Amino acid sequence: xxxxxxxxxxxxxxxxxxxxxxxxxxxxxxxxxxxxxxxxxxxxxxxxxxxxxxxxxxxxxxxxxxxxxxxxxxxxxxxxxxxxxxxxxxxxxxxxxxxxxxxxxxxxxxxxxxxxxxxxxxxxxxxxxxxxxxxxxxxxxxxxxxxxxxxxxxxxxxxxxxxxxxxxxxxxxxxxxxxxxxxxxxxxxxxxxxxxxxxxxxxxxxxxxxxxxxxxxxxxxxxxxxxxxxxxxxxxxxxxxxxxxxxxxxxxxxxxxxxxxxxxxxxxxxxxxxxxxxxxxxxxxxxxxxxxxxxxxxxxxxxxxxxxxxxxxxxxxxxxxxxxxxxxxxxxxxxxxxxxxxxxxxxxxxxxxxxxxxxxxxxxxxxxxxxxxxxxxxxxxxxxxxxxxxxxxxxxxxxxxxxxxxxxxxxxxxxxxxxxxxxxxxxxxxxxxx
Amino acid sequence: xxxxxxxxxxxxxxxxxxxxxxxxxxxxxxxxxxxxxxxxxxxxxxxxxxxxxxxxxxxxxxxxxxxxxxxxxxxxxxxxxxxxxxxxxxxxxxxxxxxxxxxxxxxxxxxxxxxxxxxxxxxxxxxxxxxxxxxxxxxxxxxxxxxxxxxxxxxx
Numbered sequence: 001x002x003x004x005x006x007x008x009x010x011x012x013x014x015x016x017x018x019x020x021x022x023x024x025x026x027x028x029x030x031x032x033x034x035x036x037x038x039x040x041x042x043x044x045x046x047x048x049x050x051x052x053x054x055x056x057x058x059x060x061x062x063x064x065x066x067x068x069x070x071x072x073x074x075x076x077x078x079x080x081x082x083x084x085x086x087x088x089x090x091x092x093x094x095x096x097x098x099x100x101x102x103x104x105x106x107x108x109x110x111x112x113x114x115x116x117x118x119x120x121x122x123x124x125x126x127x128x129x130x131x132x133x134x135x136x137x138x139x140x141x142x143x144x145x146x147x148x149x150x151x152x153x154x155x156x157x158x159x160x161x162x163x164x165x166x167x168x169x170x171x172x173x174x175x176x177x178x179x180x181x182x183x184x185x186x187x188x189x190x191x192x193x194x195x196x197x198x199x200x201x202x203x204x205x206x207x208x209x210x211x212x213x214x215x216x217x218x219x220x221x222x223x224x225x226x227x228x229x230x231x232x233x234x235x236x237x238x239x240x241x242x243x244x245x246x247x248x249x250x251x252x253x254x255x256x257x258x259x260x261x262x263x264x265x266x267x268x269x270x271x272x273x274x275x276x277x278x279x280x281x282x283x284x285x286x287x288x289x290x291x292x293x294x295x296x297x298x299x300x301x302x303x304x305x306x307x308x309x310x311x312x313x314x315x316x317x318x319x320x321x322x323x324x325x326x327x328x329x330x331x332x333x334x335x336x337x338x339x340x341x342x343x344x345x346x347x348x349x350x351x352x353x354x355x356x357x358x359x360x361x362x363x364x365x366x367x368x369x370x371x372x373x374x375x376x377x378x379x380x381x382x383x384x385x386x387x388x389x390x391x392x393x394x395x396x397x398x399x400x401x402x403x404x405x406x407x408x409x410x411x412x413x414x415x416x417x418x419x420x421x422x423x424x425x426x427x428x429x430x431x432x433x434x
Numbered sequence: 435x436x437x438x439x440x441x442x443x444x445x446x447x448x449x450x451x452x453x454x455x456x457x458x459x460x461x462x463x464x465x466x467x468x469x470x471x472x473x474x475x476x477x478x479x480x481x482x483x484x485x486x487x488x489x490x491x492x493x494x495x496x497x498x499x500x501x502x503x504x505x506x507x508x509x510x511x512x513x514x515x516x517x518x519x520x521x522x523x524x525x526x527x528x529x530x531x532x533x534x535x536x537x538x539x540x541x542x543x544x545x546x547x548x549x550x551x552x553x554x555x556x557x558x559x560x561x562x563x564x565x566x567x568x569x570x571x572x573x574x575x576x577x578x579x580x581x582x583x584x585x586x587x588x589x590x
Contacts, residue, residue, distance in 0.1 A: 021503070023540040023580070089500040132501035132528045134580075423503060432523060432538055432545040434509040434561075 004118055004141055004177060005243060006108045007148040008091055008125070011136040011156070013104035014042035017083040018073050020134035021422040021430055029070040033058050036264050036414045037074055074415035082423045086133055094125050099247040107145055107247055112177065122155075122173035142176040145245045146238035149195035150213055151176040154185055177241075186214035186239075196235060201228055213239060253361070254291055259284040260353020263411040266305065267349040273302070274339045275406030280354040281335050282402055285328040286389055288356060294324035296358030298331060300338040305350035313347040323373065324360050327381050328388075331356075332404055396425065495585045501528040503581065505538065505545060512536070512547055514562030522587040523547070529582035533557065536583040541569070545580065 010016055014032040019025040029047035031040045040056045050068055052061065058072070065072060084103045092098055095108030112118060122139035129137050140152025155174035176182050192202045194213050204227060210216050217239040224232040234244045259280040267273050277300055288295055298321070303314035317338040325331060335354065343349075391400045420428030496502045507521040515536060517523065523538075531537045533552040538545050539559060548559035548569065559569040571578065 023545055024543040026540060026543070086500040128528075132498075134527070426504070426522075429504050429506045429522075430545060431508045432505040432525075432547045434507050434512040434517060434519070434547040 002112050002143070003109055003243070004112045005143060005145055005148045005247075006095065006110070006118075006122070007101075007140045007145070007152040008106050008108065008137050009152060010087065010104035011138055012042050012044055012048075013084075013135075014075065014080055015044040015047070016135050017080050018076070018419055019044060020083065021079065022419065025071055029068065030073065031065065031070055032073050032075055033417070034075060036262055037416055038262075041075065072417050074418040076419050076421070078421040078424055079419065082421075083133065083135065087129065087135060087137075090129055090132055091125070094121075097247050097249050099249050107148065109247055117175060117178040119173055119175045119178055122175065126172050136172070139173045140176075141174065141178075143241035144238040144243040145247075146195050146235060147176055147241055150186065150189050150193075150239075153189060153193065157188070183214050186217065187212045189213040191216050194235070194239070201232065204228075254293065254359060255357070256359060257284050257287050257291070257293075257295070257356045258353060259287070260301070260351060260355075261413055262351045263349065264414040265411060267352070267411050268345075270340060270343045272406075272409070272411050273343050273349060273352065274336055274404065275409050276352050276411055277335060277339050277354060278332055278402055278404035279406070279409070279412075280352065281331055282328050282405060284354050284356050285326060285331050285385075286392070288326045288359070289385055289389060291359075292362045293359040294326045294362055295331065295356035296321055296324040296360060297356070298335045298338075299355040299357065300335055300342060300352070301355065302342045302349050302352045304347045313344060313349075315342050317341050320358070324358070326362065327385060328402060332402060336404065396421075495524055496526075497584075498526055498528045502526045502584075507547065507586075509547075511561035511563045511566040512549075515549065516588070517547065517562075517583075517586050518588055520589075523583050524585040524587070525581040526584045527581040529584060531579040531582050538580045538583060539571075539578055540580050541578075547583065550579070 015030050018030060018032065025044070027046065028044070029050055029052075030044040031047050031052060032042040033039065034041045037058055039058060040052060040054060040061075043052055043054065047070055050070065052065070052070065080103060087104070088098070088100050088106060091106055091108065095110045097109040099107040101107055113121075118141045122141055126137055126139060129135055138152055138155040140148045140150065140155050142148045142151040151174045154176070155172055176185065179185060189212055191197065191205045191210055191212055194202075194216060197205075197216075205211075205216060210219060217236060219236065221233060221236060224236055237244050261276075261280065263276065267276060281298070297318060299316055299318040301314070301316035304312055306312050319334050319338060321330070321334055388400050392398065422428050422430050492499070503525050505523045505525055507517055507519060507523050510519055517536070525538050529535070531550055533550050535550055536547065537550045537559075538547055540546070546559070548561055551558055551560045551568070553568070557571040559571060561568070
């Protein structure tokens with residue numbers, strides 16, 4: 001029996017998560033804003049129907065949204081991460097192998113049953129996710145990852161191409177392996193939307209008159225190879241239904257950890273920049289400890305706004321630690337002096353970040369002759385970090401923090417319309433009327 | 435006989451334990467039962483087969499973690515069913531909302547807790563308190579019946 005590759009993803013994931021835990025939002029137009037309440041990054045089906053565009057800056061449409069009765073929410077990452085983890089756990093038993101591709105997308109592999117059609121399977125999966133989590137998902141079914149991406153896209157479309165009505169495809173599920181004429185469907189997908197094609201290759205395709213996925217699939221291989229080598233060939237093989245890309249069901253160890261944010265208002269003082277860097281670094285160190293890793297190198301980067309009138313400024317500084325560490329205090333001592341080196345009094349900064357590299361698993365610590373660290377001392381520090389992480393997990397982020405992070409930062413991310421951590425914090429639970 | 439005198443497997447934990455007290459039990463954490471006898475050569479104690487690993491309330495109260503949500507109860511219409519104002523309600527959305535079960539329904543943009551009852555061939559929501567009249571359910575579709583209450587945690 002041949003293997004099928006599927007791509008399952010959440011429709012309007014952020015907006016759907018908000019509505020899953022808040023009945024006020026059911027059936028109402030809703031948009032979710034990006035960091036600092038900047039742009040619209042998710043829209044409910046109802047908001048989409050009003051013609052609200054993705055990526056629109058919030059300040060431009062604020063009045064209009066109010067007039068139309070659109071509910072506006074800031075990004076609630078705690079909620080989305082929890083719902084994502086529930087979604088992935090729900091999908092796991094449905095496939096033989098699962099690759100979590102992003103917060104709301106997963107690839108899966110399974111054998112095709114006798115008869116070959118997985119449409120009913122996809123519908124049953126969809127119903128279960130809908131009922132158990134309140135989330136709508138789309139299911140694309142095909143023979144390779146690239147095809148599954150296409151099928152998923154087709155699952156979300158509402159119309160049918162001429163002659164395709166009899167294929168019996170329902171909304172939300174599309175099995176490319178079960179339709180009578182796959183070519184007809186592949187022609188519906190513009191070449192730019194083929195997964196992994198990139199801007200240069202798609203422009204070349206257009207110049208050569210290749211407009212859709214079917215035409216790219218049928219291009220003579222030699223020509224594609226001459227143009228873009230093995231990568232292009234692999235893409236074409238995948239489009240033909242020969243699976244070349246394996247599923248990554250085991251997450252590879254992280255090579256680096258980055259925390260960076262835009263400021264709600266430009267940072268113009270060294271003190272504020274130090275607070276921001278300390279905050280991002282303690283967050284990065286917490287991630288590091290969760291990944292059971294130590295960092296050997298810290299890079300701090302800053303940049304000004306390209307729009308504020310003064311000339312653009314971007315800079316970075318790196319420090320290497322003699323002894324790799326996951327201890328926030330050690331990392332702070334090394335990174336904070338970099339803030340002074342990067343700060344320029346007349347360059348208002350719009351964004352800063354911390355990048356931890358040269359990551360090593362905690363089990364293998366390369367000791368340093370000149371930096372003695374006794375096992376007792378190390379154990380005490382580790383216990384302290386674990387206690388701090390535990391308190392912050394239990395009572396909310398920032399319960400215990402380093403004073404260097406500042407008490408009431410003026411630069412902190414704006415999230416004025418944030419919903420509560422309704423699935424992960426006791427104080428924020430939704431209320432049920434009895 | 436040789437089997438019987440093979441030494442027991444030894445748990446090799448570095449001492450002193452560098453572990454702080456966990457603040458929230460992690461469901462994925464592996465709990466190691468402590469060996470209840472010394473590891474000297476000899477016959478294994480028959481009690482070793484009865485090592486307990488401790489009580490995990492999550493495991494006891496939650497059958498399907500990914501479809502289970504917590505809600506806070508507000509109001510007194512379900513006191514007859516032992517559910518009081520301020521209680522913590524555990525709701526499993528994967529459980530079928532059959533008549534007789536206490537369900538969370540979506541009514542007028544709010545979560546409402548009532549018992550689902552079949553009355554004269556029709557579904558309705560009944561309170562467990564004489565002061566509240568039943569609510570007829572005209573369309574008992576999936577979106578209206580949000581989940582089934584499976585446990586309530588009530589402080590005494």
